[in-house]
Amino acid sequence: MRETMRALLGLGPKTAPAPPEPPPGPRDPDEPIISFREVELSFDRPILQGVSFDLAPGTTKIVLGGSGSGKTTILRLILGLLKPDSGSIHVDGTEVGRLGEEELRPFRLKIGMVFQEGALFDSLTVGENVGYRLAEDGEMPEHEIEARVREMLGFVGLEKFYVRMPSELSGGQRRRVAFARALIAGPQIMLYDEPTTGLDPITATTITDLIAKVRDLDGVTSILVTHQLRDAFNVARTFMAKENGEFVPRMIGDLSTIEGTEFMMLRQGVVEFKGTPHELQTSEDPYIREFLS
Amino acid sequence: MASRTQLLVLSLGRRFSQRIKEVILAVQDYVLLTVRGLAAIVTPPHYYRELLAQMDGIGVQSLSIVVLTGMFTGMVLALQSAASLDAFGARPYVGRLVAISMVRELGPVLTALMVTGRVGSGMAAELGSMVVTQQIDALRVLGSDPVRKLVAPRLAAALIMVPILTVISDTVGIFGGSLISIFNLKLSWEYYWRSVGNAMVMNDLVMGFFKPLVFGLILSSVGCYMGLNTSGGTQGVGLSTTRSVVVASVTILSSDFFITKLLLLMFPVV
Numbered sequence: 001m002r003e004t005m006r007a008l009l010g011l012g013p014k015t016a017p018a019p020p021e022p023p024p025g026p027r028d029p030d031e032p033i034i035s036f037r038e039v040e041l042s043f044d045r046p047i048l049q050g051v052s053f054d055l056a057p058g059t060t061k062i063v064l065g066g067s068g069s070g071k072t073t074i075l076r077l078i079l080g081l082l083k084p085d086s087g088s089i090h091v092d093g094t095e096v097g098r099l100g101e102e103e104l105r106p107f108r109l110k111i112g113m114v115f116q117e118g119a120l121f122d123s124l125t126v127g128e129n130v131g132y133r134l135a136e137d138g139e140m141p142e143h144e145i146e147a148r149v150r151e152m153l154g155f156v157g158l159e160k161f162y163v164r165m166p167s168e169l170s171g172g173q174r175r176r177v178a179f180a181r182a183l184i185a186g187p188q189i190m191l192y193d194e195p196t197t198g199l200d201p202i203t204a205t206t207i208t209d210l211i212a213k214v215r216d217l218d219g220v221t222s223i224l225v226t227h228q229l230r231d232a233f234n235v236a237r238t239f240m241a242k243e244n245g246e247f248v249p250r251m252i253g254d255l256s257t258i259e260g261t262e263f264m265m266l267r268q269g270v271v272e273f274k275g276t277p278h279e280l281q282t283s284e285d286p287y288i289r290e291f292l293s
Numbered sequence: 294m295a296s297r298t299q300l301l302v303l304s305l306g307r308r309f310s311q312r313i314k315e316v317i318l319a320v321q322d323y324v325l326l327t328v329r330g331l332a333a334i335v336t337p338p339h340y341y342r343e344l345l346a347q348m349d350g351i352g353v354q355s356l357s358i359v360v361l362t363g364m365f366t367g368m369v370l371a372l373q374s375a376a377s378l379d380a381f382g383a384r385p386y387v388g389r390l391v392a393i394s395m396v397r398e399l400g401p402v403l404t405a406l407m408v409t410g411r412v413g414s415g416m417a418a419e420l421g422s423m424v425v426t427q428q429i430d431a432l433r434v435l436g437s438d439p440v441r442k443l444v445a446p447r448l449a450a451a452l453i454m455v456p457i458l459t460v461i462s463d464t465v466g467i468f469g470g471s472l473i474s475i476f477n478l479k480l481s482w483e484y485y486w487r488s489v490g491n492a493m494v495m496n497d498l499v500m501g502f503f504k505p506l507v508f509g510l511i512l513s514s515v516g517c518y519m520g521l522n523t524s525g526g527t528q529g530v531g532l533s534t535t536r537s538v539v540v541a542s543v544t545i546l547s548s549d550f551f552i553t554k555l556l557l558l559m560f561p562v563v
Contacts, residue, residue: 004424004429004521004522005322005326005518005521005522006322007519008326008429008433008439008440009322009440010323011327011328029389035446076430079430079433079434081430081433081434100540101433101438104433104545105433105436105437105438106436107436108434108436109434109436111434113428113431113434115427115431116427117426118432119426119427119431120428120431121431121432122426122428123420123427131433133435136435136436137436138439180433
């Protein structure tokens with residue numbers, strides 16, 4: 001975690017000074033919102049080696065891999081919490097690796113992140129946790145923040161937990177509060193780091209339904225990092241259907257008909273597979289077959 | 294055989310130079326963190342709620358241990374110094390000796406060590422837990438600067454509260470000495486306090502205020518640095534806590550010597 005301290009102090013790997021960025025023009029709808037090009041990162045050992053991928057707006061990428069394969073590192077790089085040794089990472093047209101900590105703060109507002117265990121602030125109530133970003137901005141009156149927080153807690157089904165402390169919540173409830181906190185400022189991109197790890201199957205389904213809900217109803221671009229295959233396929237299969245005026249989660253039976261979701265598998269920092277859920281399911285690669293079995 | 298010895302020496306040399314490099318990098322990180330924390334105290338935005346919470350934690354909640362430590366130190370100082378001064382027939386100077394010892398040395402040092410044990414370790418544990426549970430990352434993702442939000446209020450609170458606690462400790466210690474002088478050494482109340490008053494010069498007050506400022510900065514900055522540098526889960530938090538107490542205590546005691554030497558050069562005792 002020495003990287004945390006060095007990143008806080010802006011002492012990451014040295015990168016060349018940023019060339020002047022062209023003025024922002026109208027966005028090409030086909031242009032990827034997230035783009036990795038030959039990204040390399042090492043600490044004591046190589047973490048990521050030549051990782052390249054694109055993510056189109058409104059689509060979902062599910063990153064699979066065993067422990068220590070570099071999955072979470074990808075999310076940390078997108079947020080600028082870590083800087084790559086080489087290669088480039090573009091998020092919404094901005095090269096993240098070249099931004100300093102001060103420039104990253106406003107940039108991060110367009111991204112929501114759900115951490116593995118929720119990472120809720122222990123000293124704040126659920127309501128304060130969810131409304132943290134709005135309170136920090138200082139632009140919204142307190143009563144409006146409270147109304148917005150209650151709305152978000154309603155979205156994740158925890159409206160009665162406003163004054164509870166994080167220590168009073170179960171694992172699943174903590175993740176749902178983390179969801180509400182990440183969503184409150186209306187991010188364009190959502191990142192999920194192992195959001196179902198350690199949860200029972202029913203609670204895990206609640207979480208995967210929430211991921212599908214955010215993706216389908218708000219059109220948010222998502223990256224889900226997980227090693228739970230069942231939950232990964234659940235996210236790919238689930239879609240929100242309008243029934244009797246309400247949106248309810250439903251499952252697609254045939255994997256080959258799924259659109260807008262791509263799987264990527266990492267093995268020791270190297271991309272082993274990229275493709276649709278159907279291609280993953282039918283892959284003949286021995287490592288993938290072993291992972292899926 | 295010779296080549297094996299050479300390899301061993303080379304390996305030791307490499308390890309030693311690696312360790313030196315790590316220490317230099319750690320000192321660089323520590324200094325940068327402290328400077329950024331101090332800069333954040335004087336530049337907006339400020340987190341007043343956090344500052345008040347820290348002042349309460351460092352000041353109000355440390356009051357009882359500081360009062361107890363000060364009181365018993367003053368009392369034992371009176372007893373011990375009386376035993377030595379009696380040999381020269383100088384028992385009436387007990388008040389002077391207690392006051393000078395408390396204000397110049399024992400008050401600032403013992404207060405700082407007690408606060409380090411209670412608060413510095415707490416800072417390391419709290420920030421360390423925040424690191425291992427990714428709360429520091431969450432703060433950064435949510436647009437906050439952890440140095441401004443967490444480090445600056447802790448440094449500011451220590452800079453304000455440690456000198457105040459030291460003054461309280463000094464006062465209680467001198468009062469404790471007076472109780473022993475009156476009830477055990479049979480000195481008069483007036484004589485003791487006149488002796489205390491006569492002993493105090495500007496140099497003592499400068500030392501009495503300057504030292505706690507430096508010690509407050511050391512104990513809080515070391516606590517924050519160790520906490521933010523935590524790795525390895527809950528075991529790492531325990532390790533950071535222990536390290537913060539050891540490093541801060543040793544730094545306080547060693548810096549005490551250099552501050553004393555410097556202040557005696559600047560304001561010589563006549």
